Amino acid sequence: MNRPDEDLLAKYFDNLLDARKAGEVLDWLSTAEGQRYLDKELEKDFSSLDRAHKLLLKPRLTAEDILRAAEPSRSQPIMNPKPRPMQQWRIAASIIFMVCLMGALAYFLSGWNNYEEYHTAYAESAEVALPDGSTVHMSGNSHLRFRPNWKADEPREIWFEGEGYFTIQKKAAANRFTVHTDRNFEVQVLGTTFTVTARPSTSRVVLETGSIALNVAGAAGNDQIMMKPGELVEMDLQHDLLIKKEVAPEHYTSRRNDELVFSKTPLKEIIRILKDDYGFTVIVNNEEILEEKFTGVVPSKNVETLLEGLSSLLDVEIVREKNIIKLIQ
Structure with a gap:
């Protein structure tokens, strides 16, 4: 049978076929190739669910389960006429609909995807x-x-x-604070102040007060x-x-005061800030100055x-x- x-x-699957065409598709789905196709589609849908869906739906239905449910039971005498192809298709479609409905219910009741985002x-x-x-x-x-x-008895x-300065309230050990x-x-903490930089080009943590793991x-x-306190850890995960x-630490926490504080900071680090925080593409006409170090304070809130x-x-x-910014020496 051709696919x-x-x-x-x-x-x-959108219920747009007449009874004859729907029966032909259902007959193909009953073949080994059709079951593999349906299993693959179910697996794809299942993989896209969050943990709440998956816990609710385990053990998962397979293509065989759905097709078996769409046919009359063979272990009991058949008292009614055999369902027509369209009837079988409606049963299978109803089962798939119920699976999706259960998943949607878990989605809204569980709160697994209930996030605030900034x-x-x-x-x-x-x-x-x-x-x-x-x-x-x-930061930008x-x-x-x-x-x-x-909750009071659960981790935070x-x-x-990006880049941010964190001031974390001290809590009990059960309420450890984790920045993913x-x-x-x-970063795991109980109560402390620190700066996290998580950029494609730079991964860095600077601790101001307290202690962190x-x-x-x-x-x-x-x-x-x-x-x-006073330590910096920079990660080059590629190497x-x-x-x-x-x-x-004040050189790395000055953003909260709308300032950029440089202390023997290489130009390439300043360029990184212009790129990551302000969205600029920076062109330098003399690459020898990239390693030059600069010290000073500049306001950071207004670009100009x-x-x-x-x-x-x-x-x-x-x-x-x-x-585009061009640095011309």
């Missing part, structure tokens, strides 16, 4: 209060996500991408690094390198003021053309 084309299958645009900053009274000062081009209701978790990132590291997933396995050193301050600090001419 129905994709258009016919789509119309079948985004900052390039050059924008925002301060977000978390459910426990902790705060996150987000950052994303924060967390569940709105935190947020998901963060997409950069293969997470930094969990890093690298090629050689998972490492846990205990940090003390599986970790750098830990003592720094002045920022560029004027950088021009004076770096002693270069800055030419801006929309989102």
